[in-house]
Amino acid sequence: MSRYRFEEAEHVAFRKSLRKFLEKEAVPHYDEWEKERLIPKSFWKKLGEMGYLAPQLPEEYGGLETDFRYAVIIGEEMERVGASLTGVGLHNDIVLPYLESYATEDQKRRWFPGCLTGETITAIAMTEPGAGSDLAGIQATAVRDGDYYIVNGSKTFITNGIQANLIVTAVKTDPQARHKGISLLVMEEGTPGFSRGRKLDKVGMHGQDTSELIFEDAKVPVSNLLGEENAGFSYMMTKLQQERLMVAISAQTAAEDMVEMTLAYVKSRTAFGKSIASFQNTQFQLVEMMTELELGRTFLESLIEDHMAGKDVVTKVSMAKSWITEKAKEMSAKCMQLHGGYGYMEEYKIARRFRDIPVTAIYAGTNEIMKVIIAKNLGIQ
Incomplete structure (x- = not known):
């Protein structure tokens, strides 16, 4: 089952085990998930139980400290089942690396445990109705008010947007500075002023939830700033x-x-x-x-x-x-x-x-x- 010259015996065994898991827990239910337009949280928790969520995290946080080859295997085996499982890869290999690189020790202790078990599903919110590939053009703002940022704006096309309860969000903390004024705030479920818009009806990837996010004077603690202010871009x-x-x-x-x-x-x-x-x-x-x-x-x-x-x-x-x-x-x-x-x-x-x-x-x-x-x-x- 080896697909690359750099795969070793443990990688081949991991791929075989994951494929067997997916054939039992995903393949028989995939059509139903497509009809329901959602991958159930129960599946996320099963992934967590088996160690397939954020396995690259250090052992001190509960991870397995796997190398990138494992990420490749998980991504490929999820895609073999269907593209609607792409949210798992987004969680593991796109959002978590931001937390690994830029989160404080306290933030890691708060957020990593849930990311490993599937209790916490992550997303990243960059795209806006008027700003896609031009990330410097985002309009969502975050104004410092004491120990909080007051966030206003909206995001769209957000993968995992309906179910995510931890969202890395790109905002303008200096609206005059274009790309040099962007920061990353971690938006948590239940934040006052944060709500979800429509679950978007896409041409394909029907089982993968994609949504709009809305911020109306959302009150985000300064302690949820990821890395340094204005370094987000x-x-x-x-x-x-x-x-x-x-x-x-x-x-x-x-x-x-x-x-x-x-x-x-x-x-x-x-x-x-x-x-x-x-x-x-x-x-x-x-x-x-x-x-x-x-x-x-x-x-x-x-x-x-x-x-x-x-x-x-x-x-x-x-x-x-x-x-x-x-x-x-x-x-x-x-x-x-x-x-x-x-x-x-x-x-x-x-x-x-x-x-x-x-x-x-x-x-x-x-x-x-x-x-x-x-x-x-x-x-x-």
């Missing part, structure tokens, strides 16, 4: 490298799943007295997709190793995020076409993949923004 830029790498990994996994199921389908389906796989057009399309999958996986393997080594791979991560997600979108259309009419039926997994995959080219920074970053770093902007 720098923190976000630092952490986006891993977030975009995880998006590329999930898109690669989804693409592999699509091609695998399509290969099985065309071998079993017949037309004009022979299998669809025997037609040259089918063969050529599958060969092209398999080649692109190999290229994507090889690129990712190199990036993961460099990321684990602490190297700056922003340019290459931006390349991987944009290229792999675009290829995954193309493959979803090709694989649906090769399924014929059945590919358009919800009972076939390819239909779900077709509607789930497009957002990977949008969140964590659109692919257009990825190309701007690449051009700038190459000195050709």
Whole structure:
């Protein structure tokens, strides 16, 4: 079951154990979760009981001190089940790293235990109705008033937004300073003036709750400031490298799943007295997709190793995020076409993949923004 050259015996055993767990606790219920538009908290708690939530945290806080290879395995195995489990990866590999790097010792003692058990579900609130990839343009404000910040504004497209009870929130503490005036506040459930808006009805990823957040004179203790005031933009830029790498990994996994199921389908389906796989057009399309999958996986393997080594791979991560997600979108259309009419039926997994995959080219920074970053770093902007 090893998928990378850097996986050791313990990683292979971990993947096998996790896959077995998901086949029992997630796969049989996934369609129901999609219909209900929510992953139940009971599943989160089961993940916590098994050690699949925030395993990278130090042992002194109850974690397992796992390396990034475990994060890759969890991300891939969750994606194999379905894209609606993406909130688990967001909790483990996107939000928790902010707390690991910038939280005080007291904050860690307060928040980490619940994050490990599933009692606490995290989210990160950056995007606003008028500010997406341009994070410097956020309008939510936080004004210091004694021992509290008074927060006003709104956020949208927040993954885990309905169920999260700990939300890292980007706000303007100096509205005149643009990106240099952004801070990160940790919003806790029950904060006066904080409420949730609609649970958003998305094209895909139906089981993953996504919502609006509303702050109306929300009263947040100064002790919930994450890191230093007005340093939030720098923190976000630092952490986006891993977030975009995880998006590329999930898109690669989804693409592999699509091609695998399509290969099985065309071998079993017949037309004009022979299998669809025997037609040259089918063969050529599958060969092209398999080649692109190999290229994507090889690129990712190199990036993961460099990321684990602490190297700056922003340019290459931006390349991987944009290229792999675009290829995954193309493959979803090709694989649906090769399924014929059945590919358009919800009972076939390819239909779900077709509607789930497009957002990977949008969140964590659109692919257009990825190309701007690449051009700038190459000195050709």
